[in-house]
Amino acid sequence: MACPSPHCDYSFSQRPLPAGDPRIGMWNNGHNCGRWVQVTIGDFCTGTNDGAPNQPFCRNGSFVTDKYDGATLNMIVADSCADGNAWCRDDPNHLDLAHASLNKFLQNGVPVGDMDPAHWNNRHISWQFIPAPSFSGDINIGFLQSAQVWWGAASISHLPNGIHSVEYFQAGTWHAAQMDGDMGEAFVLLPTVQAGTQFMIRVHDVTDALINNGRVYTFSLPASCQPQCNVPYTRVSYTTS
Template sequence: MTGRATSVRRRIWAAAVAAVLLTAWPAATPAGAVDDPPAPVTGSATYFDGLGSPYGGCGLPQSELDSQDFVALNVYDTPGDYSFYPRPLTGANASKAGLWNNGLNCGRYVKVTVSDYCTGVNDGAPGQAFCRNGSWVSDAYNGATLTMLVADSCGDSNGWCRDDRYHLDLSKPSLNRFAKNGAPVGDMYPNHWNNRHVTWSFVPAPGYSGDIRIGFMKGAQAWWPAIAVSHLPNGIHGVEYYADGAWKQAQMNSDMGQSYIIGGVTQGATRFQIRVRDVSDALVNGGRVYSFALPASCGSQCGADYTEASYTTTTPSGSPSPSPSPSASPSASPSASPSASPSASPSASPSASPSASPSPSPSPSAKPGTCQVTYQVASSWQGGFTANVTVKNTGTAAWQNWTTTWDMPSGVSLVSGWSATVTSSGTRWTAKAPSWATNLAPGASASFGFQASGPSSPGASGFTCP
């Protein structure tokens, strides 16, 4: 019997080229976050063939996972409600969060034990009981175990992903690798599966040794240094980066819990220093600092889905410094609610790879005597684009908390922005100075960027500032 309607997980890739949430996750678990379940718990189990492309829900390609035995956790805990809600789930939607926990359980391990088999209809139909016209029975496969990595999310509109908070979606190739009495079961799937029950609990990484891995995501560059952190001893709840003499909280990349947007040691630099917090919010390896650079193979922008970074480490003496204070609570997901069929995930990734070549002619717009603005499309693909904007103070007085506004054509929607707080209201868009650079001296410039859905041409117009 089949496990789910879809064979390969499809999910939002908010980071098509440069997608960044506009506000930061706090270093500690955010208010309203989902607590770990009492251990162990029992839920339904389904399967899926593999991660979507290029990334799974946690922000890593399948080939870069620490284990090919992996699971997906439920995005939502909304029994009887099969609607989609913007991710990450914040504000009024925070109470709808499932054990995916807005990505905060990425990179953790679960010990899974096979439990009872259903003799009836167990199709996860919305609004229907599990195991209809049958019963749950024990068989020879009960008690088989496998330790698996949390690598993906289940946001589908079926009973499993909405009605059963302890549901696990398992990698299909793993089903026959469950072991009992020291040997793989070998043939639990397909004839003895039928989306049976499993019992599970979170556990530390088994047999952990070595250190973390750091890789740059596709499109990473000086102004959008998106990384994925893996090979974690006990999950990840945050990344902090050192910039301009202070530790700052990195922004999670949508709800891809192992992907964060960091910053250079100085603004726009391609040298980086980070430290990582685990699921208990403790600094990994006593506050070890990882120093690395944008790999030479990336040039000015990484083209591969994942480019590993080599690093050096230092461990500070004494107590590590306190975690930085976030400027705001997490914002809602930059992606819209899906229009896909019930068996599909919230949104598919862009249908074409973005172009790495910037548009040849930047479009300047100036407000005489006060400022000059340069707008340039950095990359584009079918259905979206990224743009970089540079604002220069051409006046004689410093700007305080600078703001620039402009018009975008109808049909263009904001996905996300970086290096400024970018918002939109209809066709009128606004960028406000980032918290770390609110002032702009005469003759100085500030740069920011954004990702948008829709056509890149015609572009922006009607810039005003400061």
């Protein structure tokens, strides 16, 4: 059921939210971005289940089992839901599924095919975090639009167990990088020397452990990003030590 007024909050909120704010939810101000989840389909609602603000879920109906219960799909957390509806605002554990995924859920290894639209109706789901399935390789690093030597905003993705923090090396010392807003895979870096173009980082996963035994990644701001990057994402190569 939706939360009772006046506790519901459907207004715009500046993000990231302050530490301890009860509205943060499982997005956790970006700290769960990029993690894998396994989603399991639950019961179907026979009533109105539109996520209207200040209204109960599944009005004038009930949740019932059907042949789609138990279907699963592994997915990646990509962003947070800030829409002004009861799904996003009243349930801190809400998972907003990509629409294209709905008929790809697997039942006995076979896609369900026809759950959406007739058998969807925002039905119950359950989910859990999982390590990246069949993970191989190493991280991807790319500079974001407007990145430059004074504001080295970079994306760090493709991790086996998410990302909680990044450190950059400057002037002989490791420093904690600031997350770029609540974009959990984007951090603002500084180069190894002031106004330089070389960067060194190390990455902590969701357990706060350094990935790959503290591996150090060294890379440079490419010429195409000087004086600044003009495209949304510029992937860079790196060396490790």
